[in-house]
Amino acid sequence: MAPEDDVFTSQPSILVVDDDPVLTMLIGGILAQTGKIHTARSGAEGLEMARDLVPDLILLDVQMPGQDGFDVISELKMDPGLRHIPVIFITGEVIPEIESHCLEAGGADYIAKPVTPRVLQARARTHLLLKQQADMLADLSYLDTMTGAINVGAFEQQLDSECSRAALYGRPVSLLLVDIDSFGAYNQTYGFAAGDDVLVAVAKAAKSAAVRPGDLVGRTSGHQFEVLLPEVGATEAARAADGIRVAVEQLGLRNSGSKSGDLVTVSIGVASAVAGTDAAALRRAAGTALAVAQGSGGNRVNVADPM
Secondary structure (H helix, E strand, O other), rough: OOOHEEEEEEOOEEEEOOOEEEHHHHHHHOOOOOOOEEEEOOHHHHHHHHHOOOOOEEEEEEOOOOOHHHHHHHHHOOOOOOOOOEEEEEEEEOOOHHHHHHHHHOOOEEEEEEOHHHHHHHHHHHHHHHHHHHHHHHHHHOOOOOOOEOOOOHHHHHHHHHHHHHHHOOOOOEEEEEEEEEEEHHHHHHHHHHHHHHHHHHHHHHHHHOOOOOOOEEEEEOOOOEEEEOOOOHHHHHHHHHHHHHHHHHOOEEEOOOOOOOEEEEEEEEEEOOOOOHHHHHHHHHHHHHHHHHOOOOOEEEOOOOO
């Protein structure tokens, strides 16, 4: 890897969407040292791969059969999880009308065919670096500094967006409310510094269930976390919740004041929507499920009826 590639903390992901296999192979070779290359041969395939991969950069051919580049970018910009990915258009016609259309559609840049290797490398690296910097700034403004979870404002915004998207496309979405059992007693017995360590440990356990693109863990109150799982139904969400519960229990942190045993544990309420609902209703259902779990002794998962 060239020295200038060291600015990237991990290998960026680049999606190339072009129906020309020769050009796709050429671009892959040129950018092989810049990032991990993924390829799609149509607009529809490109959209599907973008949703699965959430790449750091998309190279998008303007002219393709079926959905052309402008159709594809229009759908990308409508998706909250994909709209911030920079798109470089690849066009065979560099005329003012095409250039302006590429930029007005939301493209970050455009490259003319035939592709010049040095130009492609320079522009790809520029937009990858800009995205990395934007992501770092976003992290600073969105993260709870103690636990690394998303803060309440950012989490609520994303929850609203995912509930709207799920309703629009008829897709499932699930929410987990994770509350630390007898946390007040823990702080009184062991002190607030130890309590902070517990918060960090529980956040880490929650993140172990949120591993797919689009999954989020938010710290939404002093000792409560929420886990957003887009495209996940009740059965899988319950499994993820129990994974968090077990992970926290296996930390083996003592809590002599706990009503659910002598260890730090969590109770989790799970709510899933399969036919579309708003964020407030989903959170109410998860909150009710959490109250039942806590009222039943804690250290357990309770699942609300599907909405």
